Amino acid sequence: MNLYERIPNNVNLSQNKRLQRALERWLPNYLEWWREMGPEGFQDKDVYLRTAVDVDAEGWANFDYVKMPDYRWGIFLKPAEADARVGFGDNYGIPAYQEVPGEFRNSLRRIIVTQGDTEPASVEQQRQLGKTCPSLYDLRNLFQVNVEEGRHLWAMVYLLHGYFGRDGRDEADALLERRSGNPDKPRILEAFNQPCDDWLNFFCFTMYTDRDGKYQLAALAESGFEPLARTCQFMLTEEAHHLFVGETGVGRVVKRTAELMKESKDGDARSLGGISLDIIQKYINFWFSYSLDLFGGEISSNSADFFAAGLKGRFKEQEQYEEHVAAEGTFTLMVVEDRKLVPREVPLRNALNEILRGEYVKDCERAMTRWNKYLRDAGLDAQLYLPSTRFHRHVGEFAGHYFDIHGNLITKEEFERSRSEWLPTLADREYVRSLMRPVTEPGKIANWIAPPTAGIKGKPFDFEYVRL
Numbered sequence: 001m002n003l004y005e006r007i008p009n010n011v012n013l014s015q016n017k018r019l020q021r022a023l024e025r026w027l028p029n030y031l032e033w034w035r036e037m038g039p040e041g042f043q044d045k046d047v048y049l050r051t052a053v054d055v056d057a058e059g060w061a062n063f064d065y066v067k068m069p070d071y072r073w074g075i076f077l078k079p080a081e082a083d084a085r086v087g088f089g090d091n092y093g094i095p096a097y098q099e100v101p102g103e104f105r106n107s108l109r110r111i112i113v114t115q116g117d118t119e120p121a122s123v124e125q126q127r128q129l130g131k132t133c134p135s136l137y138d139l140r141n142l143f144q145v146n147v148e149e150g151r152h153l154w155a156m157v158y159l160l161h162g163y164f165g166r167d168g169r170d171e172a173d174a175l176l177e178r179r180s181g182n183p184d185k186p187r188i189l190e191a192f193n194q195p196c197d198d199w200l201n202f203f204c205f206t207m208y209t210d211r212d213g214k215y216q217l218a219a220l221a222e223s224g225f226e227p228l229a230r231t232c233q234f235m236l237t238e239e240a241h242h243l244f245v246g247e248t249g250v251g252r253v254v255k256r257t258a259e260l261m262k263e264s265k266d267g268d269a270r271s272l273g274g275i276s277l278d279i280i281q282k283y284i285n286f287w288f289s290y291s292l293d294l295f296g297g298e299i300s301s302n303s304a305d306f307f308a309a310g311l312k313g314r315f316k317e318q319e320q321y322e323e324h325v326a327a328e329g330t331f332t333l334m335v336v337e338d339r340k341l342v343p344r345e346v347p348l349r350n351a352l353n354e355i356l357r358g359e360y361v362k363d364c365e366r367a368m369t370r371w372n373k374y375l376r377d378a379g380l381d382a383q384l385y386l387p388s389t390r391f392h393r394h395v396g397e398f399a400g401h402y403f404d405i406h407g408n409l410i411t412k413e414e415f416e417r418s419r420s421e422w423l424p425t426l427a428d429r430e431y432v433r434s435l436m437r438p439v440t441e442p443g444k445i446a447n448w449i450a451p452p453t454a455g456i457k458g459k460p461f462d463f464e465y466v467r468l
């Protein structure tokens with residue numbers, strides 16, 4: 001096997017024998033994992049996919065029919081900048097790290113493993129969805145997301161193999177051994193163990209959970225550990241499509257629901273086979289709250305340490321901040337004390353998770369405004385909303401407490417009484433699942449979702465995106 005040809009890359013793989021050998025050992029295990037845990041039932045189909053064969057404008061998006069197991073999972077870093085420097089923290093301005101700084105070896109490995117773990121996890125969560133696709137266009141998008149999450153795993157495994165020696169190799173193996181939702185060997189983060197077994201879940205997942213990924217990658221793209229920064233910068237290019245799939249996916253469901261509400265005599269989309277707004281809202285509440293947890297605790301000494309060391313910056317650290325040391329400021333956030341919500345002032349560096357979360361919430365609000373416009377354009381008064389960031393949290397200051405969707409502190413009993421109004425019930429999930437019947441004729445679409453406004457790469461909606 002010629003690894004250099006098998007794995008397109010811009011990291012001089014053919015010159016690095018040690019790395020080549022490590023990846024040669026890992027590749028067959030990866031392919032075995034893909035066959036076992038990748039999309040079920042479509043491995044031998046031709047899919048119109050984008051493949052990155054380089055990082056420049058021509059190279060990064062080559063569109064053609066590919067069978068997924070033949071996809072060329074490459075290793076790409078954004079080109080190095082001359083004279084790169086650590087861009088923030090206590091080491092601000094010194095030359096960027098080309099090797100892992102010794103004292104942060106363990107925590108950096110943990111960051112990379114945690115990020116890496118999410119990539120195969122999402123492929124596992126989504127592996128049955130192809131069977132109930134609402135259109136060939138959506139089926140293709142699902143597979144595009146899946147193969148690129150596979151490539152993102154490669155991106156993290158490259159760092160583990162290339163920079164962490166023996167224990168990096170062990171971690172790379174373990175990434176193929178954990179399984180989403182498996183009680184004995186679960187994936188690391190909880191959102192990645194939740195079932196994603198219908199397309200509304202998939203669109204919410206790519207909208208909210210993948211979007212957490214965008215903010216984590218953006219913070220790491222600022223890293224003073226240069227190989228990590230350059231890897232994440234290129235991953236973000238691909239990630240944009242995943243977020244597009246999620247945001248437009250939920251948007252198209254909302255649009256179709258609005259149409260059906262107008263058409264039906266009782267104003268309920270369900271009577272015409274659509275998904276009702278209250279179910280969409282509950283799915284949003286579920287995925288938004290789980291995805292907020294992924295940012296970590298509101299008050300975090302880890303975030304302070306990573307920032308101080310120049311390893312994990314703020315969102316758009318170089319672009320939107322003038323001062324990069326952030327050693328002095330404070331940040332005020334709400335905490336629970338004696339069963340009351342009270343403000344607490346903490347050193348700015350300890351609040352960086354919360355600050356990153358705030359950037360994410362703004363982005364989610366932007367999408368929400370767009371979806372609500374579909375409802376208003378249809379002449380409907382009803383609106384969707386984001387629940388309070390305190391609602392239904394399992395990590396950080398609010399874990400172990402109960403809040404309503406407005407963020408008011410309530411008792412466990414009050415929460416349980418309203419749970420079925422706020423979060424998807426078994427009956428809601430079963431109803432959504434009952435609508436999931438495959439539509440695979442080119443140009444056709446399921447009744448519960450509106451068609452997209454444009455196809456992929458200038459192709460029409462009725463293009464044969466997957467040859468079945």
Ligand SMILES: [Fe+2]
Nearest residue numbers: 119149152213
């Ligand atoms: Fe990813």
Ligand SMILES: [Fe+2]
Nearest residue numbers: 210213239242
């Ligand atoms: Fe993604």
